[in-house]
Amino acid sequence: MQSYLLLCYAFIWVLCNRLVLIHCAFTDVTKTTDFYEFESSGNELFYNAGHRSRKRLKETGSKLENSILKSKVEVLGEVFKKHVNSLRAADNKQVELVFLVDSSASVGQDNFESELKFVRKLLADFTVSENATHVSVIAYSSPDNVVRYIDHITSPSRTNHKCGLLHYELPNIKYTGGGTYTRGALLEAQAVLQHGRRDSRRALFLITDGFSNGGDPLPVARELKEQGVTIFTFGIRNGNTKELYDMASQPGEEYSYILDSFGEFEALVRRALHQDLKAGSYQPLNNFSFCDSLCSARSDCCDKLASCSCGTHTGHFSCLCPPGYYGSGLASSCKLCPNGTYSLGLVPGDVSVCVPCPDLNHMTLGPASSVRDCQCKKSFVSIGDQCKGKNVESY
Known part of the structure; x- marks a missing residue:
C-alpha cells in the first residue's frame, strides 16, 4: 500500500511540472513587446543569458517538447524582427x-x-x-x-x-x-x-x-x-x-x-524575416544577357523598346518598357499608353501603370512620360493643371 501511495505522489509531481511547462509554452508571446516583458512571462529559458548552464531543448520528441520549440522560435523571432525592422527604418x-x-x-x-x-x-x-x-x-x-x-x-x-x-x-x-x-x-x-x-x-x-x-x-x-x-x-x-x-x-x-x-x-x-516583397524601384542594366532567363528562347527576351533591369528591392531581373509605355517588357509586350495618360516607365505592369492626366479634356501626343506631356484639347485653354473652355464669340 505504501509503495502504491508513493507511486501516486510521484505521478502527481510529474504531472504538475508538465502543466507548468505547458503554461510557459502557450503564454502569449507573439505580441510586440520588449525583452523584459518576455522575461516576466516565463520565457527567459529561450534567451542567451551569457553562461553555460542554460537548459538545452531537444529538437524532436513529444508534443510538449515540440510546442516549447515552437514557442521558442516565436519569442526569439519577434525580438529579432524588431531589431531588423529598426535597421530598415533608417531615414x-x-x-x-x-x-x-x-x-x-x-x-x-x-x-x-x-x-x-x-x-x-x-x-x-x-x-x-x-x-x-x-x-x-x-x-x-x-x-x-x-x-x-x-x-x-x-x-x-x-x-x-x-x-x-x-x-x-x-x-x-x-x-x-x-x-x-x-x-x-x-x-x-x-x-x-x-x-x-x-x-x-x-x-x-x-x-x-x-x-x-x-x-x-x-x-x-x-x-x-x-x-x-x-x-x-x-x-x-x-x-x-x-x-x-x-x-x-x-x-x-x-x-x-x-x-x-x-x-x-x-x-x-x-x-x-517573412516579408511580402514590394515592387520597389528598378535599375536599368547595360547587359541584356541578365534577362535571358526570362523566356524559353533564352535570348532576346525583352521587347525591342524595353531595357533589362534589376529590381533593387525584389532582387529579380525584369524587362522594363520605356516611359510612355506599359507591359511586362517581354518581347512584343510594350504598348503605348492610351491617349490622355502617361507613364514614368518605373515599373513593369498592365495598363494601370499609365497615369491619367489631371483633366478629362487633356490629351497626349505620342509617348507621354510625365504630366507635362498632357495638353488641353482644341477649344480648351490650360489654366494650371486644368482645361477650361474658350469663350466663343457669336456673329
Missing part, C-alpha cells in the same frame, strides 16, 4: 550590413547553405543599391581562409545591385572547412566597415556552430560596438554562449541567439 535608407558565415569543418556543406539562406532571407526586404543598402559577406574558417566574397561597402558602385548579389555573387561563395577563426573574421569586418558611409546604420551578423580559436575575438567586437556597429550573434549547437553574449550588442539577451540546430535556426529566420 536616409543608408545601411551597411556585414555577414560573417562560419565555413569550419564542423558546419558541413548543407548547414553552410543554411547560413547563406539566412543572408538571402534577411536581405529580402532591404533595397540593395548604390544609394541604399550596401552588403559584405565574409566566409571564415582557419586563419588562411577568411575570405571577403562580397564587398559593396569598400567599393560602392552602380553595378553592385541586388540581382547580381542574389543570383551570381552569393551562389559563388564556397564552403572550405577548417577551424573557427572568429577574431580574424571580425578584423576583416572592421576593415570593411571603415569604408562605410558616415551617416549610415551599420550592423554585423555573426553565425557560428563552435568555439572560436586563433585568438580572443572580444576586444575586436568591443571596438566595433564603440564605433557604432550593432552586432548580432547566432550560436548553433555548440556555440560558446558566454563569448557570443559578450560579443553581441546590449542587452545581450536581445542580440545573441542560441539555437539547438540549423533546423531551428532556419525556423527562426522564417519566423522573423
Whole structure:
C-alpha cells in the first residue's frame, strides 16, 4: 500500500511540472513587446543569458517538447524582427550590413547553405543599391581562409545591385572547412566597415556552430560596438554562449541567439524575416544577357523598346518598357499608353501603370512620360493643371 501511495505522489509531481511547462509554452508571446516583458512571462529559458548552464531543448520528441520549440522560435523571432525592422527604418535608407558565415569543418556543406539562406532571407526586404543598402559577406574558417566574397561597402558602385548579389555573387561563395577563426573574421569586418558611409546604420551578423580559436575575438567586437556597429550573434549547437553574449550588442539577451540546430535556426529566420516583397524601384542594366532567363528562347527576351533591369528591392531581373509605355517588357509586350495618360516607365505592369492626366479634356501626343506631356484639347485653354473652355464669340 505504501509503495502504491508513493507511486501516486510521484505521478502527481510529474504531472504538475508538465502543466507548468505547458503554461510557459502557450503564454502569449507573439505580441510586440520588449525583452523584459518576455522575461516576466516565463520565457527567459529561450534567451542567451551569457553562461553555460542554460537548459538545452531537444529538437524532436513529444508534443510538449515540440510546442516549447515552437514557442521558442516565436519569442526569439519577434525580438529579432524588431531589431531588423529598426535597421530598415533608417531615414536616409543608408545601411551597411556585414555577414560573417562560419565555413569550419564542423558546419558541413548543407548547414553552410543554411547560413547563406539566412543572408538571402534577411536581405529580402532591404533595397540593395548604390544609394541604399550596401552588403559584405565574409566566409571564415582557419586563419588562411577568411575570405571577403562580397564587398559593396569598400567599393560602392552602380553595378553592385541586388540581382547580381542574389543570383551570381552569393551562389559563388564556397564552403572550405577548417577551424573557427572568429577574431580574424571580425578584423576583416572592421576593415570593411571603415569604408562605410558616415551617416549610415551599420550592423554585423555573426553565425557560428563552435568555439572560436586563433585568438580572443572580444576586444575586436568591443571596438566595433564603440564605433557604432550593432552586432548580432547566432550560436548553433555548440556555440560558446558566454563569448557570443559578450560579443553581441546590449542587452545581450536581445542580440545573441542560441539555437539547438540549423533546423531551428532556419525556423527562426522564417519566423522573423517573412516579408511580402514590394515592387520597389528598378535599375536599368547595360547587359541584356541578365534577362535571358526570362523566356524559353533564352535570348532576346525583352521587347525591342524595353531595357533589362534589376529590381533593387525584389532582387529579380525584369524587362522594363520605356516611359510612355506599359507591359511586362517581354518581347512584343510594350504598348503605348492610351491617349490622355502617361507613364514614368518605373515599373513593369498592365495598363494601370499609365497615369491619367489631371483633366478629362487633356490629351497626349505620342509617348507621354510625365504630366507635362498632357495638353488641353482644341477649344480648351490650360489654366494650371486644368482645361477650361474658350469663350466663343457669336456673329
